[in-house]
Amino acid sequence: MSTVELQQVRKSYNRVVAVDDLSFTIAPGTIFGLLGPNGAGKTSTIRMMIGITLPDSGVVRLFGSPFCRKHLQRVGYLPEERGLYKKMKVNEHLVLLGRLHGLSAAEASRRVHQWCERLEIAEKLEKKVEELSKGMQQKIQFIAALLHDPDFIIMDEPFSGLDPVNTVLLKDVLLEMKRAGKTILFSTHQMEQVERLCDSITLIDGGRAVLQGDLRQIKSRYGRNNVHIEYEGNGDFLQKNALVGSYNNFGNYVEVRLAPGADAQELLRSVAAHSRVNKFELVEPSLEQIFIEVVGKNNA
Amino acid sequence: MPETLRNIGLIIRREYLQRLRTRAFWVMTFLIPAMMAGFTLLPSKLMTMKVGGLKRITVVSDDAQLTEGFKEQFAAKGSAGSEQYMVEPDSIATDAELQRLKTEVANKKLDGFVWLTKDAVTSGKVNFYTRSTADFEMQERLSQALFRAVVRQRVLSSGATHVDLDNLLKRVQLDAVPVEAGKSTGIALFFTTLLLVMVLYMTVIVHGVAVMRSVLEEKTSRVMEVMLATVTPKELMAGKMIGVGAVGLTQIAVWAMVALLLKGFAMAQASAMGESVHLSLTLGIYFTIFYVLGFMLYSSMSAALGAMVNSDEEAQQLSFVVVMPIVIAVMFMMFIFRAPSAPLSVVLSLIPFFAPILMFMRIMVEQPPMWQIALCIALMVATIYVVVNISARIYRVGILMYGKRPTLPEIIKWVKYA
Numbered sequence: 001m002s003t004v005e006l007q008q009v010r011k012s013y014n015r016v017v018a019v020d021d022l023s024f025t026i027a028p029g030t031i032f033g034l035l036g037p038n039g040a041g042k043t044s045t046i047r048m049m050i051g052i053t054l055p056d057s058g059v060v061r062l063f064g065s066p067f068c069r070k071h072l073q074r075v076g077y078l079p080e081e082r083g084l085y086k087k088m089k090v091n092e093h094l095v096l097l098g099r100l101h102g103l104s105a106a107e108a109s110r111r112v113h114q115w116c117e118r119l120e121i122a123e124k125l126e127k128k129v130e131e132l133s134k135g136m137q138q139k140i141q142f143i144a145a146l147l148h149d150p151d152f153i154i155m156d157e158p159f160s161g162l163d164p165v166n167t168v169l170l171k172d173v174l175l176e177m178k179r180a181g182k183t184i185l186f187s188t189h190q191m192e193q194v195e196r197l198c199d200s201i202t203l204i205d206g207g208r209a210v211l212q213g214d215l216r217q218i219k220s221r222y223g224r225n226n227v228h229i230e231y232e233g234n235g236d237f238l239q240k241n242a243l244v245g246s247y248n249n250f251g252n253y254v255e256v257r258l259a260p261g262a263d264a265q266e267l268l269r270s271v272a273a274h275s276r277v278n279k280f281e282l283v284e285p286s287l288e289q290i291f292i293e294v295v296g297k298n299n300a
Numbered sequence: 301m302p303e304t305l306r307n308i309g310l311i312i313r314r315e316y317l318q319r320l321r322t323r324a325f326w327v328m329t330f331l332i333p334a335m336m337a338g339f340t341l342l343p344s345k346l347m348t349m350k351v352g353g354l355k356r357i358t359v360v361s362d363d364a365q366l367t368e369g370f371k372e373q374f375a376a377k378g379s380a381g382s383e384q385y386m387v388e389p390d391s392i393a394t395d396a397e398l399q400r401l402k403t404e405v406a407n408k409k410l411d412g413f414v415w416l417t418k419d420a421v422t423s424g425k426v427n428f429y430t431r432s433t434a435d436f437e438m439q440e441r442l443s444q445a446l447f448r449a450v451v452r453q454r455v456l457s458s459g460a461t462h463v464d465l466d467n468l469l470k471r472v473q474l475d476a477v478p479v480e481a482g483k484s485t486g487i488a489l490f491f492t493t494l495l496l497v498m499v500l501y502m503t504v505i506v507h508g509v510a511v512m513r514s515v516l517e518e519k520t521s522r523v524m525e526v527m528l529a530t531v532t533p534k535e536l537m538a539g540k541m542i543g544v545g546a547v548g549l550t551q552i553a554v555w556a557m558v559a560l561l562l563k564g565f566a567m568a569q570a571s572a573m574g575e576s577v578h579l580s581l582t583l584g585i586y587f588t589i590f591y592v593l594g595f596m597l598y599s600s601m602s603a604a605l606g607a608m609v610n611s612d613e614e615a616q617q618l619s620f621v622v623v624m625p626i627v628i629a630v631m632f633m634m635f636i637f638r639a640p641s642a643p644l645s646v647v648l649s650l651i652p653f654f655a656p657i658l659m660f661m662r663i664m665v666e667q668p669p670m671w672q673i674a675l676c677i678a679l680m681v682a683t684i685y686v687v688v689n690i691s692a693r694i695y696r697v698g699i700l701m702y703g704k705r706p707t708l709p710e711i712i713k714w715v716k717y718a
Binding site for chain 2: 014052053070072075079080082083084085086087096097099100101102144
């Protein structure tokens with residue numbers, strides 16, 4: 001039984017198609033990446049999963065049955081648009097959200113204290129939300145999404161705007177959730193953030209799925225035809241080189257995708273002829289590269 | 301169903317407690333009645349207030365007897381509380397004198413003069429030259445004195461002698477007495493009505509608009525997304541309306557308590573105030589009923605508007621939609637006060653958007669037939685049912701729409717959207 005199952009889901013707003021014929025399943029206990037650029041339809045898809053909006057056609061199933069509001073007790077949602085009642089105290093606010101998820105006042109309060117200890121914001125409990133920094137507010141919303149111990153956790157851009165220390169803190173919590181058997185959905189356009197976390201992904205663009213499946217399989221399908229080169233000197237070797245399919249140049253560092261059938265050793269020789277090579281590495285393509293390639297192909 | 305009730309309950313609780321804790325609530329609670337009392341009572345007090353200082357008035361007449369009569373009557377009209385006047389006779393009724401006096405008035409050596417020539421009296425039109433033509437208090441006194449002096453003159457010149465003129469011209473006071481026992485009378489009723497109606501009006505408007513602001517705040521702070529992951533838009537809107545409405549009821553309860561205390565205090569002092577300001581339990585109940593109905597009607601419209609807009613500026617531009625009907629109702633107040641049972645008054649007071657103000661006013665001024673009150677409440681409940689349903693549809697779609705304000709056709713589509 002899949003935690004989430006979407007079958008040919010379609011949603012449009014005022015003739016603009018936000019989600020178009022989208023299908024995917026999320027297996028229990030896995031981390032799923034819903035990836036795509038801004039405006040691809042990620043948030044629209046999530047909203048249909050939790051009943052904020054209804055699909056125009058298609059079926060959304062949660063925990064094996066068609067969506068009903070009772071499911072929401074088992075879902076934790078961190079929306080991309082962060083918002084809290086500014087004038088409320090942190091403690092009050094979290095208890096309110098916990099109670100809306102079906103916890104008793106006492107239980108909600110106990111868990112709020114536990115979580116705030118864990119995320120190192122216990123001393124902010126009696127402060128008003130508006131007195132906290134953005135990052136703090138994000139942690140509070142993070143807690144709000146997990147307070148009722150949901151089986152399915154939806155994180156829409158969970159790490160945007162967080163410093164590295166807090167990013168690691170939250171990531172560790174989520175990995176622990178996964179070990180405890182929870183299913184997690186990441187929605188983001190910052191692919192490098194989740195590429196090491198996800199078990200499977202669906203890449204969407206313009207409301208349509210452009211790439212779906214197990215992340216390792218996808219990566220191996222795209223093969224080791226990527227080369228990272230650190231060099232000194234000029235980058236002329238990249239121009240009009242039959243070996244180079246595409247590249248992303250950062251000055252003294254370049255990521256090259258080889259042309260079909262090209263040999264990496266030949267490229268090394270051609271680079272060494274023009275510049276000093278400090279590093280030459282054959283790597284798996286990053287998710288971002290795959291994405292750019294897939295989307296670029298679709299748009300061409 | 302139990303979840304729905306629990307959710308609404310939690311939202312009401314949040315909305316209510318948050319508001320009660322603000323300083324704004326307590327300021328408003330005491331400011332609204334004070335302001336309304338100020339708006340209704342102060343202007344009339346100021347109009348009749350003594351300006352102070354001695355006023356110099358000249359009476360120009362070629363008829364010495366008339367001048368004397370006028371002076372006498374003018375002096376007789378004065379009472380202890382009124383202004384001090386000095387009235388001087390002037391018997392040179394020429395154009396040159398008219399010009400000279402005008403200059404004196406303009407130069408503030410004189411406050412005014414009455415051109416009381418025989419010709420003027422015959423023509424029935426006497427002029428009073430003054431810098432400010434807006435001093436109604438003085439003009440009223442002059443006019444009365446003039447009338448009495450002229451009548452006296454005419455009676456005497458018609459040949460009647462030995463007539464007790466003062467007795468003939470004695471004023472008769474007409475007092476309106478309501479047939480229903482216990483109602484206050486005249487001026488006290490007028491001001492009590494005005495005060496209560498204005499307080500009702502302010503309470504409905506203030507809390508109605510508060511709902512709009514609250515919806516808008518949830519939208520702009522994006523807390524809406526978090527809430528909608530657990531509650532339905534209907535629960536959110538219902539909880540918000542009831543929560544804010546309850547704040548208004550709390551306010552009314554505070555006012556009722558203060559009023560009772562004041563009344564008890566006034567009764568203990570056996571002063572006139574306790575008698576003149578008539579506040580009964582029935583009136584309190586009607587006030588509460590019309591507040592609740594008015595608030596439901598206006599706050600549901602307000603919630604829909606709040607969901608449509610994206611910023612305070614837009615909200616301000618659109619708030620007239622909510623405020624307009626109730627302002628129109630206030631414009632009809634004077635008419636209703638004069639003719640509470642006229643067909644137009646009855647019809648106006650039955651229109652649900654005006655009813656909270658106008659029907660309540662009719663109830664205060666005279667007891668309308670019970671069937672009219674019942675019909676009015678039934679019409680309001682029906683209208684509220686329709687408006688709440690339409691608003692809820694607009695609200696449900698609007699709260700998730702950011703960016704540009706929707707056009708009317710779009711809103712109609714939202715309403716139709718099942």
